[in-house]
Amino acid sequence: MIRFILVVWRNFKEYIILVLLLITSLITLSLNQKPEIKKVRAIAFGTFASVTSVVSNLINPAKLQSENDRLLKVNAELMLQVNRLRNYGIQNAELKGLVGLKDTSDYPLIPATIVSKSLNKAQSTVTINAGSSAGVKPGMPVINDQGLVGIIYSTSEDFAIARTLKNIDLKITVKDERSRVDGVMKWNGEDLVIIDVPKTYDIETGDRIITSEISSIVPVPLPVGFVTGLSKVETGIFNEVKIKPFVDFVKVENVFVLGIVQSKQKNDLELNFFNTEK
Amino acid sequence: MRSDYFISLLIFFPVLVIQTTIVPLISLSGVVPDLILIVLVYYSIRNGQIYGAVAGFVFGLFFDLITGSLLGSAMLSKTFVGFIAGYFSNENKREIYLHSYPFILIVLLCSIIDSIVYAFFSDTDFNRNVLLLFFEQGMLPGLFTAVVSLLVMIFAPKRRFG
Numbered sequence: 001m002i003r004f005i006l007v008v009w010r011n012f013k014e015y016i017i018l019v020l021l022l023i024t025s026l027i028t029l030s031l032n033q034k035p036e037i038k039k040v041r042a043i044a045f046g047t048f049a050s051v052t053s054v055v056s057n058l059i060n061p062a063k064l065q066s067e068n069d070r071l072l073k074v075n076a077e078l079m080l081q082v083n084r085l086r087n088y089g090i091q092n093a094e095l096k097g098l099v100g101l102k103d104t105s106d107y108p109l110i111p112a113t114i115v116s117k118s119l120n121k122a123q124s125t126v127t128i129n130a131g132s133s134a135g136v137k138p139g140m141p142v143i144n145d146q147g148l149v150g151i152i153y154s155t156s157e158d159f160a161i162a163r164t165l166k167n168i169d170l171k172i173t174v175k176d177e178r179s180r181v182d183g184v185m186k187w188n189g190e191d192l193v194i195i196d197v198p199k200t201y202d203i204e205t206g207d208r209i210i211t212s213e214i215s216s217i218v219p220v221p222l223p224v225g226f227v228t229g230l231s232k233v234e235t236g237i238f239n240e241v242k243i244k245p246f247v248d249f250v251k252v253e254n255v256f257v258l259g260i261v262q263s264k265q266k267n268d269l270e271l272n273f274f275n276t277e278k
Numbered sequence: 279m280r281s282d283y284f285i286s287l288l289i290f291f292p293v294l295v296i297q298t299t300i301v302p303l304i305s306l307s308g309v310v311p312d313l314i315l316i317v318l319v320y321y322s323i324r325n326g327q328i329y330g331a332v333a334g335f336v337f338g339l340f341f342d343l344i345t346g347s348l349l350g351s352a353m354l355s356k357t358f359v360g361f362i363a364g365y366f367s368n369e370n371k372r373e374i375y376l377h378s379y380p381f382i383l384i385v386l387l388c389s390i391i392d393s394i395v396y397a398f399f400s401d402t403d404f405n406r407n408v409l410l411l412f413f414e415q416g417m418l419p420g421l422f423t424a425v426v427s428l429l430v431m432i433f434a435p436k437r438r439f440g
Binding site: 013014017018021022024025026027028029030031032037040041044045048051052055056059115116117118119120121122123124125127153154161163166169189190249250 | 361
């Protein structure tokens with residue numbers, strides 16, 4: 001018997017090793033959500049990111065001048081916008097006082113720089129140099145001056161990994177800013193799309209898409225992109241709305257983490273709503 | 279061969295740093311060359327299928343852990359690719375494969391397989407046009423990686439092969 005096993009091993013060891021490694025990989029695929037794996041991941045990317053941050057700092061100074069020029073322009077535009085909004089704010093405060101509403105517009109912004117990027121067609125991620133010690137938690141939105149970049153997926157003490165919008169594992173509830181139509185947006189490997197949108201819904205090319213307040217991940221309106229077209233219009237009763245994101249994921253360098261996490265209270269309420277045993 | 283395990287692992291980490299910091303700067307419409315795959319193919323041709331599969335497994339494991347992609351997806355694709363690249367580890371033709379144009383073709387083949395297996399296991403939407411999917415997720419990154427592998431073909435040390 002042992003001799004037979006030895007003969008098989010001698011003749012087919014390449015294939016036996018391949019099959020064993022492939023089976024191990026397949027088993028690992030099912031372990032992604034285990035807390036132990038998340039801990040190992042946090043240690044691994046935290047250690048690695050401390051190296052990439054050094055390299056990233058060496059590369060960045062060359063780009064700082066152009067980035068500074070762009071930021072100066074953005075600052076000037078924002079200053080004009082702030083003045084306008086300040087007037088609206090004063091009016092708004094008076095009106096809110098009249099109807100007894102509370103103001104909920106202050107969100108903490110945690111500044112961060114992207115130290116490494118993993119760009120591929122299915123699972124684009126970025127590593128930023130702000131982690132749990134800066135108050136970053138999984139689920140927090142990552143933004144820049146153009147709009148939503150992604151969502152924090154995992155954190156170590158000093159670094160965090162964020163899934164960009166071009167990651168098939170990220171699905172976000174968004175809405176058409178003009179027509180207020182809600183839908184679920186995802187990356188399908190090629191385009192950013194809002195899926196299963198009834199053909200009767202009022203969505204037009206050029207419409208701005210923002211995150212929806214009914215989203216349990218990003219409950220504040222953040223710009224996402226604009227509609228570039230509808231697909232699957234010939235068949236079925238649903239459209240797929242193609243979106244071009246505002247953010248250029250290849251060029252983005254400096255970001256902010258929005259210091260809010262998905263509302264557990266809201267999630268619990270929604271879960272209770274569907275819990276028929278109670 | 280045993281030292282090659284350590285050398286390739288030592289090379290892997292600087293290459294991963296370059297892959298995640300500098301390579302994105304030369305991306306074309308979000309398509310980037312896969313330097314890790316080039317290293318894997320190179321060492322697999324040098325050392326054979328078992329080496330290729332094991333090295334691919336280890337490279338994929340670290341890649342998944344460090345970049346935050348679905349743990350197991352790159353492990354699977356890189357293991358498979360390492361095994362395939364190791365098929366070309368023929369003692370008589372090794373030098374030819376590593377230092378002439380076949381190396382680019384092997385990298386192209388491996389890169390296409392890697393991209394497709396990776397896309398399959400990372401849950402890409404297969405309701406879309408399969409040909410388009412093959413072109414965008416297989417051919418484009420494959421071609422880009424193959425072009426970059428030209429540098430490895432030219433600058434790889436020749437006298438170290440026995």
